[in-house]
Amino acid sequence: xxxxxxxxxxxxxxxxxxxxxxxxxxxxxxxxxxxxxxxxxxxxxxxxxxxxxxxxxxxxxxxxxxxxxxxxxxxxxxxxxxxxxxxxxxxxxxxxxxxxxxxxxxxxxxxxxxxxxxxxxxxxxxxxxxxxxxxxxxxxxxxxxxxxxxxxxxxxxxxxxxxxxxxxxxxxxxxxxxxxxxxxxxxxxxxxxxxxxxxxxxxxxxxxxxxxxxxxxxxxxxxxxxxxxxxxxxxxxxxxxxxxxxxxxxxxxxxxxxxxxxxxxxxxxxxxxxxxxxxxxxxxxxxxxxxxxxxxxxxxxxxxxxxxxxxxxxxxxxxxxxxxxxxxxxxxxxxxxxxxxxxxxxxxxxxxxxxxxxxxxxxxxxxxxxxxxxxxxxxxxxxxxxxxxxxxxxxxxxxxxxxxxxxxxxxxxxxxxxxxxxxxxxxxxxxxxxxxxxxxxxxxxxxxxxxxxxxxxxxxxxxxxxxxxxxxxxxxxxxxxxxxxxxxxxxxxxxxxxxxxxxxxxxxxxxxxxxxxxxx
Amino acid sequence: xxxxxxxxxxxxxxxxxxxxxxxxxxxxxxxxxxxxxxxxxxxxxxxxxxxxxxxxxxxxxxxxxxxxxxxxxxxxxxxxxxxxxxxxxxxxxxxxxxxxxxxxxxxxxxxxxxxxxxxxxxxxxxxxxxxxxxxxxxxxxxxxxxxxxxxxxxxxxxxxxxxxxxxxxxxxxxxxxxxxxxxxxxxxxxxxxxxxxxxxxxxxxxxxxxxxxxxxxxxxxxxxxxxxxxxxxxxxxxxxxxxxxxxxxxxxxxxxxxxxxxxxxxxxxxxxxxxxxxxxxxxxxxxxxxxxxxxxxxxxxxxxxxxxxxxxxxxxxxxxxxxxxxxxxxxxxxxxxxxxxxxxxxxxxxxxxxxxxxxxxxxxxxxxxxxxxxxxxxxxxxxxxxxxxxxxxxxxxxxxxx
Numbered sequence: 001x002x003x004x005x006x007x008x009x010x011x012x013x014x015x016x017x018x019x020x021x022x023x024x025x026x027x028x029x030x031x032x033x034x035x036x037x038x039x040x041x042x043x044x045x046x047x048x049x050x051x052x053x054x055x056x057x058x059x060x061x062x063x064x065x066x067x068x069x070x071x072x073x074x075x076x077x078x079x080x081x082x083x084x085x086x087x088x089x090x091x092x093x094x095x096x097x098x099x100x101x102x103x104x105x106x107x108x109x110x111x112x113x114x115x116x117x118x119x120x121x122x123x124x125x126x127x128x129x130x131x132x133x134x135x136x137x138x139x140x141x142x143x144x145x146x147x148x149x150x151x152x153x154x155x156x157x158x159x160x161x162x163x164x165x166x167x168x169x170x171x172x173x174x175x176x177x178x179x180x181x182x183x184x185x186x187x188x189x190x191x192x193x194x195x196x197x198x199x200x201x202x203x204x205x206x207x208x209x210x211x212x213x214x215x216x217x218x219x220x221x222x223x224x225x226x227x228x229x230x231x232x233x234x235x236x237x238x239x240x241x242x243x244x245x246x247x248x249x250x251x252x253x254x255x256x257x258x259x260x261x262x263x264x265x266x267x268x269x270x271x272x273x274x275x276x277x278x279x280x281x282x283x284x285x286x287x288x289x290x291x292x293x294x295x296x297x298x299x300x301x302x303x304x305x306x307x308x309x310x311x312x313x314x315x316x317x318x319x320x321x322x323x324x325x326x327x328x329x330x331x332x333x334x335x336x337x338x339x340x341x342x343x344x345x346x347x348x349x350x351x352x353x354x355x356x357x358x359x360x361x362x363x364x365x366x367x368x369x370x371x372x373x374x375x376x377x378x379x380x381x382x383x384x385x386x387x388x389x390x391x392x393x394x395x396x397x398x399x400x401x402x403x404x405x406x407x408x409x410x411x412x413x414x415x416x417x418x419x420x421x422x423x424x425x426x427x428x429x430x431x432x433x434x435x436x437x438x439x440x441x442x443x444x445x446x447x448x449x450x451x452x453x454x455x456x457x458x459x460x461x462x463x464x465x466x467x468x469x470x471x472x473x474x475x476x477x478x479x480x481x482x483x484x485x486x487x488x489x490x491x492x493x494x495x496x497x498x499x500x501x502x503x504x505x506x507x508x509x510x511x512x513x514x515x516x517x518x519x520x
Numbered sequence: 521x522x523x524x525x526x527x528x529x530x531x532x533x534x535x536x537x538x539x540x541x542x543x544x545x546x547x548x549x550x551x552x553x554x555x556x557x558x559x560x561x562x563x564x565x566x567x568x569x570x571x572x573x574x575x576x577x578x579x580x581x582x583x584x585x586x587x588x589x590x591x592x593x594x595x596x597x598x599x600x601x602x603x604x605x606x607x608x609x610x611x612x613x614x615x616x617x618x619x620x621x622x623x624x625x626x627x628x629x630x631x632x633x634x635x636x637x638x639x640x641x642x643x644x645x646x647x648x649x650x651x652x653x654x655x656x657x658x659x660x661x662x663x664x665x666x667x668x669x670x671x672x673x674x675x676x677x678x679x680x681x682x683x684x685x686x687x688x689x690x691x692x693x694x695x696x697x698x699x700x701x702x703x704x705x706x707x708x709x710x711x712x713x714x715x716x717x718x719x720x721x722x723x724x725x726x727x728x729x730x731x732x733x734x735x736x737x738x739x740x741x742x743x744x745x746x747x748x749x750x751x752x753x754x755x756x757x758x759x760x761x762x763x764x765x766x767x768x769x770x771x772x773x774x775x776x777x778x779x780x781x782x783x784x785x786x787x788x789x790x791x792x793x794x795x796x797x798x799x800x801x802x803x804x805x806x807x808x809x810x811x812x813x814x815x816x817x818x819x820x821x822x823x824x825x826x827x828x829x830x831x832x833x834x835x836x837x838x839x840x841x842x843x844x845x846x847x848x849x850x851x852x853x854x855x856x857x858x859x860x861x862x863x864x865x866x867x868x869x870x871x872x873x874x875x876x877x878x879x880x881x882x883x884x885x886x887x888x889x890x891x892x893x894x895x896x897x898x899x900x901x902x903x904x905x906x907x908x909x910x911x912x913x914x915x916x917x918x919x920x921x922x
Contacts, residue, residue, distance in 0.1 A: 272805065306661030307603050310625035310807040315657040479625075486625075486810060 009286030010036045010257070012515065013277050014293065015264045015303065016494065018046025018454075021293035022247035023508030024493040024515075026077060028291070029254035031516040036285060037256055038277065040263035040455055043241070044248045046293070047454040047461070048503050050241025054441030056392040057332035060240035062450065062461060064381050064399045065091065065233050065350065068224025068504045069243075070137060076509070077250050084236065084246035087387035091233035092349035094342065095196035096380075096431040102341045102351075103192040109343075114190050121187045128172045129222035131160045136227050136499040136506050139482045139514055140473035150482070154473075177468070180218055181209035181357050191356035199354040199377060203401065204326045204461040204501060208364030209357045213468050220466060224504060233350060235386050240503060247505075263455075267292070267304045267490060274304075274489035289515055293494040293508065295456050295463035296320055296476040302457075304490065313486055316477035320496070321465040322458035324447035325367050327405035329378075329424045331398040332391065332441040337382060337432045351380040353427060367404035372420050376402050376427055395440070400428065407447035407459055417444055462501025463494055472498050483511040484518070491515050535560040538585035539674040539735035543743075547753045554756060557650065557670075559586035562755040569860075571758035575721050576861050578750025579682040581742060582759055584675035584727060585735075588650050593642040594664035601635060601643055604658050606790060606812075608803035612637045615703040617716050621790055621798055622654075623808030627815055628778035628787030629795075630654055631771055634718060636703060644669075648771045654779060658807065674735040678742060679725030679762075682749035684919040687715070687726060689745035695726075696918035709737050720759060722766020724913045749922065764857045764866060767826060767906030769793060774824060774854040774868055791820040792870070794906060822851065823876035826906040827867040829884055830899045834858050835867045838884040842875055844898050846885060850875050853884060859908055866908045867901070878903055 010033075014025040017039030029035045043049050047062040074084070095103040103109055110118055134156070141154035161169055175183055180201040184194040198209040201218035208214070225232070236242040251258060265280045267290050276286040292299040296317055300306070306314045339347055354360050354377045363373035384396040391397050402424045409416060421444035429435040447459030456463060464470055473481050476496040483491050493511030495501040536559045538544075544562050552564040561583055565571060574580045592601065601609040605620035612618045614637050621632045633647035645655075655666050678686065687695040691708050692715065698704045703716045711734035719725035730738055743751060763770065771777060778787040789812065790799055799812060829835050840851040851871035859866045867884070875882055879902065886897045913919055 272810070301661060307599060308805050310810070311604070311654065311658035311660075312625040312807070314660050318660055 009276060009288075010034045011287065012036075012289045012291060013038065013285060013287040014291045014493070015267075015277065015299075016040070016046060016293035017044040017248070017258065017260065018293055018494070019048045019244055019247055019503055019505050020494050020508035020511075021046070022244060022251050023073070023077065023505040024291055024293065024512045025256045025258075026247065026251040026254045027509055027512035028515060029251065029256045031512065033516070035256045036287070037251065037258045038262040038264050038279065039258070039260045042261045044258070044260060045241050045244030047450065047456065048240040048244050050239030050390075053330045053443040054332040057330075057395065057397050057441065058239060058390045059330045059383065059397050059399045061445070061453070062328055063240060063503050064383060064401075065235060066228070066231075066243065066503055067233050068221065068228050068502050070227040070504070070506060071229030071231065072137070072227070073505050073509055077247070079243075079246050079250065082246040082249040082253065084243060086231070086234050087237045087383070088235040088348060089231045089233070091235060092346060093196065093233070093352060094346045094349055095192045095352050095354065096339065097192045097355050098430065102339065102343070102346065102431075103190065103196070104343060104346060105193065105196050110193065111190060114188050114193055117187050118193070124168065124171065125219070125222055126226060127164065127168055129219055129226045131164050131172070132157075132219060132223040133226040134160065135472070136223060136504075137510065139510050140475070140498045142473065142482055175215050176219065177212065178215045179210050179212055180214040181361070183215050184209075184357065195354040195356045195359060196352045198357055198360055199352050199379065202360060202364070202377075202403070203379060206321065206323070206325055206465045206467070208361045210361050211364075216468060216471070217466050220471075220500070221502075224499070224502060227506075235381065235383060237387055239383060239387070239390060243503065264303060267299075269304070269308050269487065272488065274487055289489045289491060289518075291491040291493050291511060291515060293492075295322060295458070295460070295494060296480065296492065296496040297322055297457040298455060299492060300485070304487065309486055313477070313479050316479065320476050321467070321470065322460045322463060322496075323407035324450060324456075324458055324460035325404045325406050326461050327402045327420065327424075327447065328445040328450070329398075329400040329402050329421060330443040330445075331425070331435075331439050333396040333398060333435075333438045334440050335394065335438050336385065336396050337398060337435050337438065339432045347382055348385045349381075353378040353380065353431065364404055367406045370406055370408055370410040372406065372409060372416070372423070373404045374423070376404065376424055378402050378424070378427065380428065398428070400424065402444075405446055407451075409446070413446040413448050417446055420444060420446070460501075463496035466500050475500065483507075483514040536671075538583055539732040540583045540585065540676070540739055543736060543739045544583055544753060552755065556756070557586040557588055557648070561586055562753070564755045564757050565753050568757045568761070571752060571754035572761045572860060574750060574752035574754060575680050575723060575758060575762045577681065578752065579678060579680040579686045579746050580752050580754040580758075581739065582677040582679065582754050584677045585673075586670070587675055588647045588668065589670045589673055589675075590645040590647075590651070590655060591642070591667050591669045592645055592655075592664060594662070595641055596662040596664045597641045597643055600659060600662040600664040601645075602803060603662075603806050604655070605635065606799045606806055606808070608800040609635060609637075610803065614639065617701045617703060617718050619798070621793075621795055623790065623812070624778045624787075625808060625811060626778065626787065627789050627808035627811030629775055629790060629793060630777050630779050632769065636716065638703070649777060672732070674730050674732045676728045676730075676738065676742070677719055677725065678728060679719045679721040679723055681724055681913055681920070682746070682751075682922040683725050685922050686742060686746040686749050686751055689749075690741045696921075698726075699917045700915050709734070709741060711737060713738060720766070720768060721762040722768065722907065722909055722914060723762065723911060724919050761857050761860070764855045764868065765859050765861060765909040767868070767908060769824065769868070770855065788824075789815055789820065791815055792822055793824045820873070822870050822872045824854070824868060824870050824906070825876050825878075826904045826908060827853065827869050827882070827884065827901040828904045829856075829865040829867055829886075829901040831886075831897065832858055832865055833886050833888055833897065834865065835884045835886045835899070835901070838867070838886050840869050840871055840901075841883045841885065841898075844883050844900075846883065846898060850882065862908050864908065868906060871903065876903060878905065
């Protein structure tokens with residue numbers, strides 16, 4: 001581990017202490033760099049933190065489940081030795097339906113025809129996803145170069161797709177540009193099953209089931225799950241913050257200097273190279289490389305400034321679609337919620353309110369016109385069932401991702417946050433009678449709230465829409481898709497890069513490799 | 521249907537008319553008009569030869585109103601322009617004009633034009649083509665307002681050796697002290713008028729910027745004070761001869777805007793257009809800087825040069841070869857004319873390395889239509905500097921009083 005140079009500078013400065021920033025900082029430090037990490041909030045974790053939203057009640061601030069963090073990355077970071085523990089793994093998904101008969105996904109509850117179709121569909125989708133999964137842990141290829149190493153991932157993808165065999169390859173090419181609505185209609189009878197399966201394609205995305213490209217997002221998620229390995233849906237102990245605490249311990253053990261409550265005001269440029277950062281307090285810290293886990297717009301337009309970039313590149317950055325549509329609802333409860341028709345034990349898993357494809361599409365319709373969904377779709381967990389420590393004795397926490405809640409809401413969020421929270425609570429109460437009476441406190445984080453709390457431009461969970469034109473080798477924008485940026489010494493390592501959002505950490509690791517290579 | 525002069529709404533008239541239209545129409549003997557940036561302008565008034573010789577021997581009026589003009593103002597306007605164009609606007613003094621190019625990220629030219637510094641934080645950008653999309657894209661992150669003011673400013677180019685005398689006689693007091701690329705402010709006949717010593721002819725000349733309401737008054741004043749000095753209205757064709765002699769490039773003739781080209785390899789960098797002198801790599805970042813630095817390291821493969829062609833037939837659209845056999849193509853001619861003043865057959869051509877070196881010999885293939893029979897001539901040409909005609913009077917202050 002190299003010591004900080006005499007001028008008080010570092011080899012690398014990482015902006016933002018979310019999971020990607022922490023992963024990147026740790027791996028850079030282990031690669032022999034002196035690393036400092038600056039986090040604006042007083043807590044590490046960024047949007048992957050655990051927050052106390054009511055006295056004694058704590059909850060994961062945004063994403064509440066791990067589904068795509070690569071097992072290899074967890075091993076590489078030795079997370080368990082740094083105290084990472086899970087409250088639950090292999091969590092089941094259950095679709096809540098209005099008539100009270102909840103539908104367990106992938107279990108024997110499915111009607112005979114759907115059960116066989118599901119087995120076929122699931123196996124095939126996982127085969128396709130497995131072929132794509134290795135791409136998540138590599139920097140995307142770059143076109144217009146003759147460097148073999150930068151083209152290799154493209155050839156690798158081609159080879160992997162070809163190796164699927166004629167039938168699967170044909171199917172992959174057929175469905176990759178399709179919408180998930182048509183795909184599910186081809187395969188299943190049950191409206192509840194189709195709705196629940198479609199939800200994973202549109203969760204956190206600016207898509208409805210009928211939007212083109214919604215199969216791509218589903219495949220992307222499945223590829224992530226494939227890379228994550230056997231653990232399946234996982235609830236970290238202590239909420240998402242538990243994971244980030246372990247990441248922070250790993251970072252400190254690797255020698256990373258971590259400073260919280262230290263918002264970076266701007267990235268310094270000297271001789272057309274990133275040369276360090278200036279904190280909001282005015283303190284300057286020099287560095288050989290600056291790696292930002294902030295979203296691309298924040299990094300390029302606010303921290304760096306358009307004047308250090310070419311106008312065409314800036315135009316691409318401003319066009320990066322980054323307006324969030326997912327809100328987060330947190331309920332503090334004085335007793336466990338009772339969902340009707342649930343197989344006992346299922347309340348510990350993931351509960352989905354997406355009773356049909358039409359229901360989701362209708363929910364999305366509102367968002368297109370700047371309104372929130374009148375009948376929102378949700379992914380609900382009750383984390384305290386697996387991890388009672390998140391609430392006072394006897395108390396419970398309900399955590400729900402609520403869609404669609406457009407960033408630019410007609411009339412603004414200030415006046416309508418309460419109305420949307422009520423609507424969301426009523427929606428859940430339809431499946432859990434008596435929920436209202438048990439609520440001690442509640443919190444709704446709209447996209448503008450997420451933007452403010454976590455400094456994510458647009459309040460988008462994934463820092464930007466996952467869509468074909470913002471995917472892989474064009475994510476976030478051409479010219480910055482390999483974690484490098486047009487400015488020497490400035491790198492990206494956040495969810496705005498490949499492979500995108502979710503608590504994954506792959507962007508942080510891929511970026512660290514890129515930085516280590518560059519400066520080697 | 522009778523021709524009516526009543527102004528129809530702009531969406532009903534295919535081409536707009538400039539404030540000088542009535543005056544120009546009265547003088548346009550051959551009814552030859554061309555569209556320019558949405559306006560109807562005169563291509564030829566009487567004959568190209570008469571008009572051309574007036575540029576070189578007397579004084580000429582050319583309606584410049586369709587030239588696209590942007591007002592760029594705001595606290596960040598100097599920084600904005602410095603990031604936009606390749607020259608250092610910080611060095612551009614108040615009431616001075618600079619010829620500039622601006623590039624895309626790849627360092628390929630989008631357009632050229634002139635930047636007028638009207639105040640500390642107020643500028644005017646004049647371009648041949650509309651650029652609002654690129655200008656707005658470049659404005660992200662700058663405190664600057666950009667508005668197109670083309671139709672709010674009537675503009676006239678007064679060019680030729682007697683132009684200074686014409687202005688003096690029309691009441692532009694002190695005009696003889698105006699230096700090249702300097703801006704002066706005058707009041708003539710009660711109308712405020714801005715004059716810049718700029719032009720597209722490579723000769724002594726001025727450009728006059730005024731409110732549309734004053735347009736006809738100024739036109740009349742110049743025409744009357746210029747009568748004894750051979751003043752003449754000219755169209756675009758005569759101006760084109762003069763600009764080739766001066767070695768000036770014209771968009772969509774000598775280069776294609778990088779924002780418009782569709783084919784790979786058609787964009788041109790400042791190095792390729794022989795405009796490296798406009799690049800200032802020390803002023804801080806500007807769009808295309810990183811790509812241009814890389815190009816400087818790499819070297820460029822072709823360059824726009826002047827050709828001095830044997831014979832007297834203009835080498836319009838000619839292909840350029842390295843040998844007389846015409847086996848290997850090394851470029852093509854983009855502008856060509858017989859220069860009446862230089863008495864030389866001149867051309868601007870994009871020529872590959874290493875043949876673009878000054879003094880090297882190339883061959884051009886000229887096609888001649890002689891009473892409907894095409895003949896092919898392989899003519900030798902020498903690579904020369906582009907400014908074929910650069911008289912001292914262009915720069916001397918005060919200019920000689922003709």
